[in-house]
Amino acid sequence: MQIFSTVAELRxxxxxARRAGHRLGLVPTMGALxxxxxxxxxxxxxxxxxVVASVFVNPTQFNNPDDYRLYPRxxxxxxxxxxxxxxxxxxxxxxEEMYPQPAALRFDFGALxxxxxxxxxxxxxxxxxxxxxxxxxxxxxxxxxxxxKDWQQVAIVRQLVADLSFDLEIVAFPTVREADxxxxxxxxxxxxxxxxxxxxxxxxxxAAAAAQVRQGVPPAKVQAQxxxxxxxxxxxxxxxxxxxxxxxxxxxxxYAPGRAxxxxxxxxxxxxxxxxxxxxxxx
Amino acid sequence: MQIFSTVAELRxxxxxARRAGHRLGLVPTMGALxxxxxxxxxxxxxxxxxVVASVFVNPTQFNNPDDYRLYPRxxxxxxxxxxxxxxxxxxxxxxEEMYPQPAALRFDFGALxxxxxxxxxxxxxxxxxxxxxxxxxxxxxxxxxxxxKDWQQVAIVRQLVADLSFDLEIVAFPTVREADxxxxxxxxxxxxxxxxxxxxxxxxxxAAAAAQVRQGVPPAKVQAQxxxxxxxxxxxxxxxxxxxxxxxxxxxxxYAPGRAxxxxxxxxxxxxxxxxxxxxxxx
Numbered sequence: 001m002q003i004f005s006t007v008a009e010l011r012x013x014x015x016x017a018r019r020a021g022h023r024l025g026l027v028p029t030m031g032a033l034x035x036x037x038x039x040x041x042x043x044x045x046x047x048x049x050x051v052v053a054s055v056f057v058n059p060t061q062f063n064n065p066d067d068y069r070l071y072p073r074x075x076x077x078x079x080x081x082x083x084x085x086x087x088x089x090x091x092x093x094x095x096e097e098m099y100p101q102p103a104a105l106r107f108d109f110g111a112l113x114x115x116x117x118x119x120x121x122x123x124x125x126x127x128x129x130x131x132x133x134x135x136x137x138x139x140x141x142x143x144x145x146x147x148x149k150d151w152q153q154v155a156i157v158r159q160l161v162a163d164l165s166f167d168l169e170i171v172a173f174p175t176v177r178e179a180d181x182x183x184x185x186x187x188x189x190x191x192x193x194x195x196x197x198x199x200x201x202x203x204x205x206x207a208a209a210a211a212q213v214r215q216g217v218p219p220a221k222v223q224a225q226x227x228x229x230x231x232x233x234x235x236x237x238x239x240x241x242x243x244x245x246x247x248x249x250x251x252x253x254x255y256a257p258g259r260a261x262x263x264x265x266x267x268x269x270x271x272x273x274x275x276x277x278x279x280x281x282x283x
Numbered sequence: 284m285q286i287f288s289t290v291a292e293l294r295x296x297x298x299x300a301r302r303a304g305h306r307l308g309l310v311p312t313m314g315a316l317x318x319x320x321x322x323x324x325x326x327x328x329x330x331x332x333x334v335v336a337s338v339f340v341n342p343t344q345f346n347n348p349d350d351y352r353l354y355p356r357x358x359x360x361x362x363x364x365x366x367x368x369x370x371x372x373x374x375x376x377x378x379e380e381m382y383p384q385p386a387a388l389r390f391d392f393g394a395l396x397x398x399x400x401x402x403x404x405x406x407x408x409x410x411x412x413x414x415x416x417x418x419x420x421x422x423x424x425x426x427x428x429x430x431x432k433d434w435q436q437v438a439i440v441r442q443l444v445a446d447l448s449f450d451l452e453i454v455a456f457p458t459v460r461e462a463d464x465x466x467x468x469x470x471x472x473x474x475x476x477x478x479x480x481x482x483x484x485x486x487x488x489x490a491a492a493a494a495q496v497r498q499g500v501p502p503a504k505v506q507a508q509x510x511x512x513x514x515x516x517x518x519x520x521x522x523x524x525x526x527x528x529x530x531x532x533x534x535x536x537x538y539a540p541g542r543a544x545x546x547x548x549x550x551x552x553x554x555x556x557x558x559x560x561x562x563x564x565x566x
Contacts, residue, residue: 011450019302103446105412108389129388134448163386165417167294 001083004091007098007138013089014052014140022049026141028132031055031092032072032186033081036176040145041085043173050088052139055079059095060103061127067273072189091139103130109156115249116242116264117152117275125156132157133164141168149175149183151262151277152249175276177203183276195270198235202267205229206278209243209263213280219243219252222263230267237268246279258282284366287374290381290421296372297335297423305332309424311415314338314375315355315469316364319459323428324368326456333371335422338362342378343386344410350556355472374422386413392439398532399525399547400435400558408439415440416447424451432458432466434545434560435532458559460486466559478553481518485550488512489561492526492546496563502526502535505546513550522549522556529562541565 004010017024025044029037037053044051055078062068075092082090107129112118118125136144146154154172161170176184181203182196191199209226213219223243230238243252246260255261264277287293300307308327312320320336327334338361345351358375365373390412395401401408419427429437437455444453459467464486465479474482492509496502509524526535529543538544547560 007448019304021302101445104393104395104442105446106391106393108391110387110389112387130446137448137450140450159387162384163388163413165290165420167420167423 001079001087002089003079004089005093005097007093010052010089010091010093010138014138017050018140023143024048024139024141025051026135026139026144027051027053027087028135028144028146029053029055029078030057030071030186031078032074032189033078034176034184034186034188036147036149036173036184038081038085039173039176040147041082041087043171044143044145045086047171048141048143051086052089052091052141053082053087054091054093054135054139055082056091056093056098056131056135058098058127058131060099060130061124063121063123064273070190072186091135098131098134105130107160109159112152112155112159112249115152115244115251116240117150117266118156120239120266125153128153128156129160132160136166136168143169143171145171145173147175148172148279149185149276151246151264151279155247155249181207183274185274187272187274190272192270194235195272198233199269199274201230201233201236202265202274202276203278205241206263206265206276209241210278210280213243213255213261213263214283216255219254219261226263226265230265235269239266239268239273241265256282284362284370285372286362287372288376288380290376293335293372293374293376293421297421300333301423306426307331307422307424308334309418309422309427310334310336310370311418311427311429312336312338312361313340313354313469314361315357315472316361317459317467317469317471319430319432319456319467321364321368322456322459323430324365324370326454327426327428328369330454331424331426334369335372335374335424336365336370337374337376337418337422338365339374339376339381339414339418341381341410341414343382343413344407346404346406347556353473355469374418381414381417388413390443392442395435395438395442395532398435398527398534399523400433400549401439403522403549408436411436411439412443415443419449419451426452426454428454428456430458431455431562432468432559434529434547434562438530438532464490466557468557470555470557473555475553477518478555481516482552482557484513484516484519485548485557485559486561488524489546489548489559492524493561493563496526496538496544496546497566499538502537502544509546509548513548518552520551522551524548539565 025048180200246262308331529545
């Protein structure tokens with residue numbers, strides 16, 4: 001596996017690969033890799049001739065300086081995992097390499113980012129769209145792979161690709177979970193023992209709510225019951241629990257036939273902010 | 284010259300050209316071509332292996348419906364001129380082809396678009412950045428050519444390219460003028476005889492102001508004298524006259540050593556809105 005730290009190296013590699021007619025897959029990550037990331041790499045390997053994984057903790061998508069500072073950084077372990085997973089190249093740039101000058105341009109995705117993560121983390125999706133655009137322009141992928149744990153992020157990136165006519169396909173994969181249901185996340189490494197013990201309750205609440213949605217329990221009641229259940233766990237500080245249209249992300253007053261529903265939450269556990277979601281297909 | 288009306292045709296052509304190692308030039312236009320556009324095509328021909336010119340009156344950059352409706356459309360004449368100028372391909376898409384769905388994403392360029400055209404035409408540069416991003420993703424140019432008559436547009440496009448790390452070079456060419464100094468513009472076709480007769484006063488005012496800037500006359504005085512001169516022409520409705528930093532586009536209180544100055548104006552003549560500018564290099 002080749003390891004690049006400069007944009008020029010990555011560009012030269014991807015230009016040559018495309019010139020040779022290879023199909024390129026990109027797996028953008030912030031590192032501290034887990035099985036969820038490696039699932040994306042495996043899928044990219046199966047579908048593409050060359051796979052580039054980027055490892056970059058993108059400062060512009062953090063609204064909380066502590067969250068940025070404390071985000072796990074494990075470049076050696078990450079490159080070992082990526083090499084073992086069969087990546088063709090890893091891209092680990094510095095902040096200065098990605099942002100030689102501060103960006104003046106700001107993205108706004110309208111209603112899609114007025115809810116959930118966009119509402120709770122001002123500027124988050126501007127940072128996401130900026131870094132994803134940069135990575136697309138550097139890695140020139142035919143396909144780019146994202147995890148559905150960041151459901152709203154996937155929706156934003158799909159909108160970005162459609163609205164700016166990026167010539168690539170977004171592929172999203174279901175969340176990979178620990179045996180007890182906790183969604184895999186790089187931030188899980190920061191959970192203390194008590195927070196880790198309480199964390200599976202997040203997915204339990206989502207699963208219970210999904211069962212209610214399937215039974216036709218009204219959205220407001222589903223939300224209230226999930227909020228009440230999580231309020232009973234003193235280790236969990238719930239930020240939001242949303243019952244939303246899976247495509248528009250807007251909160252639901254009632255279910256609509258044939259439209260999928262997404263249940264999304266964010267919570268703080270012992271100083272670590274986690275998100276998770278479950279999708280219920282439309283009936 | 285090949286003529287494409289679909290994105291798929293253009294993409295196939297540009298993908299093949301890049302695969303063959305050709306250097307691609309893009310000249311984005313709104314058609315009703317004049318010598319200014321053809322200068323850009325000639326430059327692209329001299330520097331690139333293949334030249335794509337797009338002809339698309341982009342609805343999302345018009346804030347005034349009449350301006351959009353009345354914008355000259357001359358596809359046959361345009362393709363004849365592009366073929367004669369040695370273009371490799373012309374791209375003339377429909378609105379539906381460029382915008383199969385309305386965009387949700389909005390661009391904001393901050394201070395760069397709080398002045399002049401950005402201030403006078405709400406949403407204009409969002410539309411410009413959107414269509415330029417789309418064209419870049421479709422035509423995959425190594426170089427894209429723009430006219431300096433749209434000075435602020437060039438600044439916005441350069442910012443777009445830098446902030447999103449587009450892998451291409453922006454090339455800007457000086458404004459081409461009629462013998463009497465009027466900046467060439469597709470909108471000049473819409474000028475009636477009286478408006479056309481008055482129109483050279485725009486460049487005369489800019490040229491007089493530029494002479495004053497070179498003499499060190501303070502910006503506020505330069506602006507006031509230009510405004511007064513143009514107020515004397517009943518056919519001309521001045522919208523703004525700005526004395527600005529050529530890079531930041533912000534209005535100047537005083538000159539700074541080594542920094543170029545741009546003089547920009549917009550005016551309405553008999554229902555037609557024209558812009559023009561002159562740059563004075565920093566001393």
